[in-house]
Amino acid sequence: MxxxxxxxxxxxxxxxxxxxxxxxxxxxxxxxxxxxxxxxxxxxxxxxxxxxxxxxxxxxxxxxxxxxxxxxxxxxxxxxxVLTPLPWENNWAPLRDPTANLWWYSMKNTVVYAVGTVPLQIYGGLAVALMLDKRIRGKKVYRAAYFMPVMLSGAASAVIWIWLLSSNGIINSFLQPLGLAHNWIGDPSTALGGLILMAIWGGIGFNMILFLAGLQNIPDELYEAARIDGASRWHRFRHVTWPNLGNTSFFVLVMAIIGSFQVFGTALVFSDGGPYYSTTTVVLLIYQRAFEEGQMGVGAAMAFILFLIIFVFSYYQYRYRKSEEVEY
Structure with a gap:
């Protein structure tokens, strides 16, 4: 009807x-x-x-x-x-001292985490996808191996990396004879780096699958025409592969940045935001304020500030992407 x-x-x-x-x-x-x-x-x-x-x-x-x-x-x-004092007040103290304003300090940690993880997750996933898109022996085994970290929960991944990076962990067992052993998790200057390393390890496999799907949708005729015209491998990638991965790369970029701003489980299990708030991310701070300290109103305010930041970023990324599209 x-x-x-x-x-x-x-x-x-x-x-x-x-x-x-x-x-x-x-x-x-x-x-x-x-x-x-x-x-x-x-x-x-x-x-x-x-x-x-x-x-x-x-x-x-x-x-x-x-x-x-x-x-x-x-x-x-x-x-x-939540927002005061502003980050540029008191000689940028909120970005340097967590006691000045923990929200801005956790935002700085989150931005550093995003800058350290997103490019390597994207380009690492693309590089692995390009290698595994070729006709190589055992291709399915390699794909499964790279994708395996994605199937692990954040808590399980954090436990594995604690085992690797702790003061008596596996990595230090190799560095001890060289005199380079270090408490990677217990040092505020290196704890966030360990969290970034874990995120790169887990994110490459996910992006690899997305890029592989995009690569398999590129018509072989385009590569054939490029070869006939004498295009080198680099020129085939630059003028055929990369332009045809535009939608895939845009999706991967947006999802990677949003995911980096929402990191929670791995930071909680890895070091519970420490030492000295060095791995306290925005979402972890929201959880601590709302559920550990009982400040539900403050936690909700933080959540909507974060929502506004992600929304504005996603909106302008979408507008920028639409402005670059060419209609035929």
Whole structure:
């Protein structure tokens, strides 16, 4: 039954067109059955995802007690307390001293983590995908081996790397005879580097699968034409492979950056944000404020500030990508 016929039964004739415009329906898209098919998903999404998000937004304006489920309205005070002092105040102290403002210090850790992981995850995944896209013996075994870290949980990966990087771990057993042994996890100057190394190890395999899917969608005729024209291997990659991986590389970049800003489980298990807040990331700080210290309003405010940062980044990345697309 079309939407127009159904609407005429319950609405005056003058309001049918207004209802269609409100629902965004055109003459070619007036089938009510389509809306009925998506209605269960919309209901589930609204109850279990949208409603908790809206409720958390309400909590961000309250000083909320999770035990009594009662709160006091404080307006923007939670947001002000999170963001002040600003990072450029007091000679950039919030970025250097966690006691000045732990939010900005954790944001600095998160940005350093993103800068250290995203490029190597992307280019490492692309390099592995290019190697495994060729006809080599045991290709499926290599693919499974590179993808294996992705199948591990963050907690399991963190335990493995603690075993490797601890003061009496495997790496130090090789460095001890050379006099280079070091407490990699217990030193604030190297703990974040260990977290970055673990993220690169786990992220390359995931990006490899995405790039492999993109490589297999490139027509062989393009490579044949390039070879006939005398293009070298580098020129085939530059003018054939990379342009045809545009959508894949854009997706990988956005997902890698969003994932780096949401790192939580590995940082929690790896060193619980220490030593001296050197591995405290934004999401880990939100968890500590909300669930360990009971400051639900402050934690919710932090969560929505982080949401705004990721949303703005994703939006402008999408706009930039659309501006570079060429229409034929």
């Amino acid at each position: 079309s939407f127009e016929k159904t609407a005429k039964r319950v609405l005056p004739a003058s309001n049918v067109e207004r209802a269609k415009r409100w629902l965004g329906l055109t003459d070619e898209q007036n089938n009510l059955s389509g809306y009925l098919f998506v209605l269960p998903n919309v209901i589930v999404f609204s109850i279990f995802l949208l409603a908790p998000v809206l409720y958390a937004f309400y909590l961000s304006f309250n000083e909320w007690n999770i035990l009594t489920a009662e709160g006091t309205w404080v307006g923007l005070q939670n947001y002000v307390s």
